Amino acid sequence: MKTNREERLHYIENKLHQCEADLQRLEQMGVDLATIMDNARELSEYYANEYMDDYENSNKFDNDYEALNQDSIWNVLSGQQVEKIKLLKQLINSIES
Numbered sequence: 001m002k003t004n005r006e007e008r009l010h011y012i013e014n015k016l017h018q019c020e021a022d023l024q025r026l027e028q029m030g031v032d033l034a035t036i037m038d039n040a041r042e043l044s045e046y047y048a049n050e051y052m053d054d055y056e057n058s059n060k061f062d063n064d065y066e067a068l069n070q071d072s073i074w075n076v077l078s079g080q081q082v083e084k085i086k087l088l089k090q091l092i093n094s095i096e097s
Contacts, residue, residue: 040080047073 002010051073058068066072 036080040077043073044077047077 046067051068051070054065055068055070058065
């Protein structure tokens with residue numbers, strides 16, 4: 001029969017392994033976040049520099065592009081901004097001094 005100490009150590013041992021896996025996930029999140037930010041930057045640059053020209057010539061394209069819907073670009077970029085703020089707040093609140 002396990003003692004309370006052994007049960008506690010078994011529980012903490014599992015937490016240690018979970019935290020090791022969590023560390024790998026956090027490291028991957030950093031990589032993923034860099035990719036997310038690059039994608040958003042490219043979309044934002046397109047919207048600022050080339051969108052209007054493509055929009056004005058949209059009748060010349062064979063397809064209806066969702067990227068030519070101004071609301072689509074705005075919604076995804078503003079949605080990402082909201083989610084990054086939420087994530088930042090969570091990270092700040094998780095840091096213990």
